[in-house]
Amino acid sequence: MVQATKRKVRITGSGQSSGGVYDSVHIMGEGQLFGETEADTFECMGNCVVKGNLKARNYRLQGEASIEGDMLANKLTALGQINVQGSVRGSRLHIRGQLEVGGSCGADSFQAKGGFTIQxxxxxxxxxxxxxxxxxxxxxxxxxxxxxxxxxxxxxxxxxxxxxxxxxxxxxxxxxxxxxxxxxxxxxxxxxxxxxxxxxxxxxxxxxxxxxxxxxxxxxxxxx
Structure with missing residues (x-):
C-alpha cells in the first residue's frame, strides 16, 4: 500500500513510488523508488531499493537498503546492511552492520561497527x-x-x-x-x-x- 502526496511518500507493507523531490520518505516494510530521489528525511524500517541517485539530509535505516546510484546524505545512520552501487558523500556517516560501496566514500565523520567493502x-x-x-x-x-x-x-x-x-x-x-x-x-x-x-x-x-x-x-x- 502506498500513500503519497506531492511532498511526502509513505509506504506501509509493500509498495513502490516514483522518484522526485519530497519533504519525507517513510518506508515500513518493503519499498521501491524508481528514479532519482531527494528528501529532507528518508526513513526505512525493512527493505528498500532506490533505482537511481539518492540525496537526503537525514537518512535512517533499520534493515536492508540498495541504492542503484550515488548517495549524498548529510547524516546517515544505518543498522543493518546498505549497498550503494556508486559513491557515498556526507557529513556524518554512522554504520552498524555491513556497508558495500562501489565507488568512494567521503565524510566529515565516519564511524563503522561491523564490516565494509569500499572499492x-x-x-x-x-x-x-x-x-x-x-x-x-x-x-x-x-x-x-x-x-x-x-x-x-x-x-x-x-x-x-x-x-x-x-x-x-x-x-x-x-x-x-x-x-x-x-x-x-x-x-x-x-x-x-x-x-x-x-x-x-x-x-x-x-x-x-x-x-x-x-x-x-x-x-x-x-x-x-
Whole structure:
C-alpha cells in the first residue's frame, strides 16, 4: 500500500513510488523508488531499493537498503546492511552492520561497527572503525584514524554477513594521527602512528613518532 502526496511518500507493507523531490520518505516494510530521489528525511524500517541517485539530509535505516546510484546524505545512520552501487558523500556517516560501496566514500565523520567493502577511497576528518567483520578499502585518508578489533567476537558474522579474517585490508592509509590494529596494508603514512597488535604493514613513513606492538610485522620504516 502506498500513500503519497506531492511532498511526502509513505509506504506501509509493500509498495513502490516514483522518484522526485519530497519533504519525507517513510518506508515500513518493503519499498521501491524508481528514479532519482531527494528528501529532507528518508526513513526505512525493512527493505528498500532506490533505482537511481539518492540525496537526503537525514537518512535512517533499520534493515536492508540498495541504492542503484550515488548517495549524498548529510547524516546517515544505518543498522543493518546498505549497498550503494556508486559513491557515498556526507557529513556524518554512522554504520552498524555491513556497508558495500562501489565507488568512494567521503565524510566529515565516519564511524563503522561491523564490516565494509569500499572499492575506492575512504576519506574523513575522523575515521573510527570497530572490526566486527572483514573490512576493506582501496585507500583510507583522514585526520584521525582509529581502527580496533571488536572484543565481542561472537557476533561478528551477524554484522558482516560473510566469513573472512577479522581485519582491515587497504592498499594505503594516510592521516595525521593513526592507531591501527589487525590491519593489513602496503603503505601507512602519518605524523603520529601506532601500529597495534595483529598488523602486517609493508612500508611505514612517519614524521614525528612511531610505536609498534611486539606482535606487529612492519617490513620497512622510515622517518620523513
Amino acid at each position: 575506492g577511497l575512504l576519506s574523513a576528518d575522523r575515521v573510527e572503525v570497530s572490526l566486527y567483520g572483514p573490512c576493506a578499502a582501496q585507500e583510507i585518508g583522514g585526520g584521525r584514524i582509529d581502527v580496533r578489533r571488536s572484543r565481542v567476537m561472537g557476533i561478528k558474522n551477524w554484522f558482516s554477513g560473510k566469513e573472512g579474517p577479522l581485519e582491515l585490508t587497504a592498499e594505503s592509509i594516510e592521516g595525521d594521527d593513526i592507531y591501527i590494529e589487525h590491519t593489513h596494508a602496503e603503505h601507512v603514512r602519518g605524523n603520529h602512528i601506532i601500529i597495534g597488535p595483529g598488523c602486517r604493514i609493508g612500508h611505514v613513513e612517519y614524521r614525528q613518532t612511531l610505536q609498534k606492538n611486539k606482535s606487529a610485522i612492519v617490513r620497512h620504516e622510515v622517518k620523513i
